[in-house]
Amino acid sequence: EAGVAQSPRYKIIEKRQSVAFWCNPISGHATLYWYQQILGQGPKLLIQFQNNGVVDDSQLPKDRFSAERLKGVDSTLKIQPAKLEDSAVYLCASSTWTEKETQYFGPGTRLLVL
Amino acid sequence: GQQLNQSPQSMFIQEGEDVSMNCTSSSIFNTWLWYKQDPGEGPVLLIALYKAGELTSNGRLTAQFGITRKDSFLNISASIPSDVGIYFCAGHFGTASKLTFGTGTRLQVML
Numbered sequence: 372e373a374g375v376a377q378s379p380r381y382k383i384i385e386k387r388q389s390v391a392f393w394c395n396p397i398s399g400h401a402t403l404y405w406y407q408q409i410l411g412q413g414p415k416l417l418i419q420f421q422n423n424g425v426v427d428d429s430q431l432p433k434d435r436f437s438a439e440r441l442k443g444v445d446s447t448l449k450i451q452p453a454k455l456e457d458s459a460v461y462l463c464a465s466s467t468w469t470e471k472e473t474q475y476f477g478p479g480t481r482l483l484v485l
Numbered sequence: 486g487q488q489l490n491q492s493p494q495s496m497f498i499q500e501g502e503d504v505s506m507n508c509t510s511s512s513i514f515n516t517w518l519w520y521k522q523d524p525g526e527g528p529v530l531l532i533a534l535y536k537a538g539e540l541t542s543n544g545r546l547t548a549q550f551g552i553t554r555k556d557s558f559l560n561i562s563a564s565i566p567s568d569v570g571i572y573f574c575a576g577h578f579g580t581a582s583k584l585t586f587g588t589g590t591r592l593q594v595m596l
Contacts, residue, residue: 404584411589412589413489413573413575413586413587413588413589414528414573414584414586415586416583416584419583427583462527462528464527472516472518472533472535472577473518473530473533474530474584475530476520476527476528476529478526478527479525479526479527481525
């Protein structure tokens with residue numbers, strides 16, 4: 372079974388630029404999550420989708436971050452404009468609807484904002 | 486928000502030693518999960534716990550869901566070099582499906 376795919380793996384941008392990350396969850400997983408992991412910390416949930424609807428985006432900085440999952444499968448997370456403090460690893464995870472407690476993570480996208 | 490405190494923050498151990506780490510919270514959690522994260526990778530689920538008092542093993546790993554539902558521990562027996570990494574506890578509280586992660590325990594194994 373293929374795991375959660377993410378791209379790109381690394382991205383370096385300058386502050387005030389825009390960036391987008393892509394995630395393809397495990398086939399059949401209805402729930403998709405985006406996490407931000409700052410160096411030395413545990414992952415923090417940014418947004419959770421159930422199919423193509425948002426379940427929880429309470430910790431998403433909506434003035435600069437946006438995410439979509441238009442067809443209920445893959446998803447994109449965008450930052451516009453980026454700030455220095457956005458430097459982090461952005462992790463995508465997915466789970467089935469019935470087993471939401473067991474989330475499977477992708478390898479992450481490491482973002483460096485200069 | 487909810488916080489999960491892990492201890493120790495980091496540890497150096499000799500290959501073959503047993504390892505113990507724990508995770509505590511000021512709130513009651515409904516599930517406890519333990520993940521391992523290798524450098525440059527996402528966290529990988531090791532053990533999931535669903536009931537207070539539950540003790541579950543996965544190979545050399547054993548984890549328990551505390552009776553008070555506010556803590557959990559993870560033991561690794563006979564450590565080997567590939568056990569190196571960061572171990573995170575995580576859990577769900579209330580009715581939320583959102584995972585709250587701990588601060589992590591960095592494990593380094595000396596040959």
